[in-house]
Amino acid sequence: MNGPDRDLKHESTWLADLLAEEAPRHARTGLLDDVLARTKTTSQVGPRPWWRGVAWDRPRPSRVLQIALAGILVVVIGSGLALFGSRPAERGSLVGASPGPSPRLAPADAWPPLEPGVPYYFDTPVRVTFSVPAGWTYSFTNPAGSFVRNEQHTAGVGWFVTKNLYRDPCHWLNGPLDPPLGPGVDDLVNALLKLPGFVVGDPVPAIVGGLPATSLNLMQTVSTSDCDEGLVPYGREVAQVKVWSETPNGGVESFGGTSTVRVLSVGGTRLMVISSPILDTGSTASEVEAILDSMSFE
Amino acid sequence: MTTGLPGDGVERSRLVEMAMRGDHDAFGRLAAASIDRLHGVAWLILRDRHDAEDAVQDALVRAWRELPRLRGIDRFDAWLRRLLVNACHDIGRRHRRHAAMRLVELAVEPVAVDSWRAIDERERLGRAFERLPIDQRTVLALTHYLGLTGPEVAAAVGAPLATVKSRLRYASAALRAALDADDRVVEPLRGRVS
Numbered sequence: 001m002n003g004p005d006r007d008l009k010h011e012s013t014w015l016a017d018l019l020a021e022e023a024p025r026h027a028r029t030g031l032l033d034d035v036l037a038r039t040k041t042t043s044q045v046g047p048r049p050w051w052r053g054v055a056w057d058r059p060r061p062s063r064v065l066q067i068a069l070a071g072i073l074v075v076v077i078g079s080g081l082a083l084f085g086s087r088p089a090e091r092g093s094l095v096g097a098s099p100g101p102s103p104r105l106a107p108a109d110a111w112p113p114l115e116p117g118v119p120y121y122f123d124t125p126v127r128v129t130f131s132v133p134a135g136w137t138y139s140f141t142n143p144a145g146s147f148v149r150n151e152q153h154t155a156g157v158g159w160f161v162t163k164n165l166y167r168d169p170c171h172w173l174n175g176p177l178d179p180p181l182g183p184g185v186d187d188l189v190n191a192l193l194k195l196p197g198f199v200v201g202d203p204v205p206a207i208v209g210g211l212p213a214t215s216l217n218l219m220q221t222v223s224t225s226d227c228d229e230g231l232v233p234y235g236r237e238v239a240q241v242k243v244w245s246e247t248p249n250g251g252v253e254s255f256g257g258t259s260t261v262r263v264l265s266v267g268g269t270r271l272m273v274i275s276s277p278i279l280d281t282g283s284t285a286s287e288v289e290a291i292l293d294s295m296s297f298e
Numbered sequence: 299m300t301t302g303l304p305g306d307g308v309e310r311s312r313l314v315e316m317a318m319r320g321d322h323d324a325f326g327r328l329a330a331a332s333i334d335r336l337h338g339v340a341w342l343i344l345r346d347r348h349d350a351e352d353a354v355q356d357a358l359v360r361a362w363r364e365l366p367r368l369r370g371i372d373r374f375d376a377w378l379r380r381l382l383v384n385a386c387h388d389i390g391r392r393h394r395r396h397a398a399m400r401l402v403e404l405a406v407e408p409v410a411v412d413s414w415r416a417i418d419e420r421e422r423l424g425r426a427f428e429r430l431p432i433d434q435r436t437v438l439a440l441t442h443y444l445g446l447t448g449p450e451v452a453a454a455v456g457a458p459l460a461t462v463k464s465r466l467r468y469a470s471a472a473l474r475a476a477l478d479a480d481d482r483v484v485e486p487l488r489g490r491v492s
Contacts, residue, residue, distance in 0.1 A: 012442065015473075018423050019342060019443040027337035028351060035333070035355050036326050039362040044320055 041123055103129045113137045113151065119294075122146040125161050126266045127298040128209070133287045145271075148291070155276060155284045157291045162188060162263075162272040170197045170227035185270060188263050189214050197222040206262050208273050209295040213264035220258070266297045314374045318365045325365070328374075329358050335444070336382055342439035343386040345428050356385035379444075379454040383436055390432040426473050434469035437462055 103119040114120060116134040121127050124145050138148040145160030164180040165188070166172040181187045193200050199219045206215035259276040273295070275288050316324035333354060340350035340357075360381050368377055427435060433455075440451045451466075452459045 015423075015438070015470075016442040016445070019439065022424060022427075023338035023342050023439075023443060024347070025334065025338070027333045027354065028347075031337065031351055031354065032326075032330055032333050034351075035329055035358045036322075038355065038359050039325065039329075040322060042359055042363050044363055044366050 114148065121298075124159075126159070126269050126271055128159050129294075129296045129298070130157075130291055131294040132291055136287070136291070147274075150284065150287065155288050157273070157275045157288055159271055159273045159295075161269055163270075165191050165195065168196045170222045173228040183270065185214060185263050185265050188270060188272065189216065192216055192218070192261060192263070197227075208262050208264055208292065209266075209297045211264050211266065211297065213262040213273070215260060215262045218259050218261060271297075310374075311371045314365075314368075314371045317362070318368060318371075320366075322362075325362055332378065333358070336378070339379075339439050339443060340382060340386050342427070342443055343383070343432060343435050344390055345424075345435075349389050350386075353382060353385040353389050356388070357382040360385070376450065376453050379440070379446075379450075380456065383440075383454050383456075386436065387432060423473075430469055430472055434465050434472065437465045438469045438473070441466060 103121045114132045114136055116136070117131050119129050119131050121129045122138075122145075126145070128146070130148070132148060135151050136148055137151055138146060144162070145158060147156055147158035149156035164176040167174055167177050177191065181191055189203050193203070193216070195218070197220060199221055201217035203214045203216050206213045259274050262273040264271055264273070273292070275292060310328075313324045313328050317328060336354045336357065337350055340353040341347060344350050344353060357378065361378055364381075368374060427438070430438070436455055437451055440446045440454055441448075446454065448459050448462055448466075452462045455462065457465075
């Protein structure tokens with residue numbers, strides 16, 4: 001059927017057929033697992049109070065009412081600020097009474113930009129408190145850990161409780177190492193040194209969140225498109241959720257195939273802290289470094 | 299069309315009710331039954347597999363979180379569609395540059411003579427669809443892929459019915475114009491390589 005000759009009356013059916021053919025029939029294997037892993041760690045909100053039982057698609061207030069309400073709000077806030085500003089001594093004592101912002105639980109229901117400089121933590125097995133520069137958001141969190149990235153998708157930092165590695169990260173559908181890794185930091189470091197599909201640099205000592213760690217640089221040598229489902233995960237965690245499965249936004253392959261992995265023990269739990277790309281110079285590198293410097297563990 | 303939830307209406311309502319009370323397994327069954335369709339819609343709107351996955355995750359996680367506040371079990375499908383559309387638009391706003399990059403890639407791909415036979419309406423539709431604004435792609439996908447009625451689409455995008463009809467009209471016209479433009483480009487190229 002030629003475009004110009006197409007009868008408008010048949011266009012709807014034609015379009016429906018083509019869109020049905022165009023759209024993927026199935027979501028990626030594992031997407032559901034990712035969703036369920038996230039929802040498992042997400043608390044539900046409480047039921048809506050009875051006094052707010054109006055239909056969710058109720059009509060909005062009229063424009064005039066909205067403007068009037070906005071005006072009242074401005075006057076109220078303005079009065080409050082004027083009052084507050086007229087008593088500098090009290091203001092000073094209030095600031096002095098607060099030692100600093102308390103860590104805030106990062107939102108788990110969307111990918112909003114995180115507020116720069118605010119200490120956040122995720123509800124993960126090892127509680128990691130961190131802050132980000134402007135323009136960073138988080139990519140995902142699951143029972144093993146979390147990953148934050150910049151909005152340009154050019155850099156990211158993640159931390160995961162890592163129980164095991166895939167036998168071959170490129171062909172991860174073949175499963176994890178069997179027998180699984182031992183529990184020590186050295187067990188994971190030694191396994192990473194032999195990781196198929198990566199060139200791994202020499203391990204060097206490092207400090208993360210004030211704790212001793214072992215750091216390695218990894219460079220991917222396989223083409224992501226040749227790998228299972230186009231992904232190259234390499235870690236595996238407690239609940240059999242792929243740690244390193246979100247691409248292109250969270251995988252090493254999307255960052256030029258390089259990442260730095262720091263392995264450490266936090267109170268006996270082995271943690272892998274990953275950053276991509278490998279730090280060199282430039283503003284992105286300094287942002288990644290700032291996040292790593294801000295990290296602390298509980 | 300619904301989101302493709304399991305079983306009959308009664309079974310589905312029961313699962314929604316259980317999920318509203320915090321039954322994660324029930325939510326898992328609802329999610330499992332709807333995830334392919336949700337992903338299909340998100341992919342059509344965003345034209346990127348990974349962005350589509352982000353949108354589906356965002357919508358389902360928010361659905362789980364907000365479920366206890368859903369008013370009316372029978373509204374679950376419409377509510378979930380709206381969460382998905384919102385998630386797609388949030389992500390789409392952040393990644394507008396992607397479409398331009400993909401168009402460049404398409405333009406520089408070498409094309410063998412035989413491949414012209416494969417450049418059918420589907421590929422041309424894909425390119426034309428990608429050029430549409432996200433609002434228009436959304437109403438097209440909801441109308442023609444999910445088969446929703448005008449009022450259902452309006453509820454999903456949170457816009458008046460008249461706006462939806464207008465977007466649909468513009469989208470159809472733009473799609474037709476884009477496909478016609480492709481016809482004009484493809485013919486001379488076809489002549490050049492063959």
